[in-house]
Amino acid sequence: MFENTLELAxxxxxxxxxxxxxxxxxxxxxxxxxxxxxDFINYFTLQQYLNELLSSNFIKQIDSQSNHKFIITKKGIKVLSLFGNRISKDKIDILDSYIDEHFNDIKSKISVNANYTTKHKNSxxxxxxxxxxxxxxxxxKLNVDSKKTAQKLCEKWEKNFSEIYYKIVELLMED
Incomplete structure (x- = not known):
């Protein structure tokens, strides 16, 4: 039983x-x-774990129109930082390799746009x-006072949109 508990965690x-x-x-x-x-977890167990992580507020469901997505919460990050060393190195290596290899496929389903328009002379x-x-x-949508700032924001968004998005969502979810 103790082994099952360790595997579940x-x-x-x-x-x-x-x-x-x-x-x-x-x-x-x-x-x-x-x-x-x-081949880490079977489908039904995975769905159970996702529901348990949701109910424990370790992940949060974000609804955008009819699409449901999950994102880790601050509480989930904290738990991971405290107990993440309990994940086997082999599984971490497999996941890192898989995500590195498939990240662009996952990301490709997402469209990123960054542009700016001139409102007035300095706006x-x-x-x-x-x-x-x-x-x-x-x-x-942000109003800025220089073309240089507008260009920099667009460049940064295109390069780091996932990290920026993650930080914004994390800030908004803070208590």
Whole structure:
């Protein structure tokens, strides 16, 4: 029984690790694909673990129109930082390799847009957007006072959208 408890804890930590590593919300189908392709957990147990992580507030479900996605919470990050060393090195290596290899596939389903328009002589409207299929995950509109700032915001968004998105969501979820 003690061994089953350790395996259960490791599997939940493994799920938290995946959410933290990917850094942007992913669908149930995407997390299921990662887990099943690496033969870590069976489908039904995975769904049970996801529900338990949700009810414990270690992950949060984000709804954007009819699309449900999961993202790790601060509480989940804290638990992972405290107990993440209980995940076997072999599983971490397998996951790191898998995510590195498939990250672009996961990310490709997401459309990233960054542009700006001139409002007045010294006023620029920057539009930063992330979409998946026909669903908007985030749309930020910022008014800035220089073309250089507008260009820099667009460049940074295109290069680091997942980290920026993750940080914004994390800040908004703080108590």
């Amino acid at each position: 490791e599997n939940k930590l493994l799920l938290l690790y995946i959410f933290k590593k990917i850094k942007f919300p992913i669908s149930n189908n995407q997390i299921t694909e990662v887990i099943l392709e690496n 620029f409207m920057v539009n930063l957007k992330i979409s998946e299929s026909n669903s908007t995950l985030m749309n930020l």
